[in-house]
Amino acid sequence: MSPSALIFTYVAVLLGALAAAALYSELRRRRFQPGPSEDRIFRCSRCGYVYTDDPDVDRSRCTQCGRFNDVIEF
The missing domain is CATH 2.20.28 (Rubrerythrin, domain 2)
Structure with a gap:
């Protein structure tokens, strides 16, 4: 593999992991928020x-x- 392909793969994997962590964090935050009150x-x-x-x-x-x-x- 060429050095540019290795760098691209490395950056793509890191960005994918960051996006997955952000998505997981957002879903977890929404699950624990209180729902709207019916009062x-x-x-x-x-x-x-x-x-x-x-x-x-x-x-x-x-x-x-x-x-x-x-x-x-x-």
């Missing part, structure tokens, strides 16, 4: 407190002042 977000119209509640609740009582509030739509 609904509420904002109290009296005191302004922002809180979450279960996804099956349409109106929720504020934990700070006790007022019932509707879901925030983004």
Whole structure:
């Protein structure tokens, strides 16, 4: 083999190993990230407190002042 072919093979193998390590790292990172929450977000119209509640609740009582509030739509 010529020296240029050896250098090319060496660089190609190193880049392939680097790409495989990056792919493995990305897949592993995604597996351990938390998924999106199904909870609904509420904002109290009296005191302004922002809180979450279960996804099956349409109106929720504020934990700070006790007022019932509707879901925030983004």
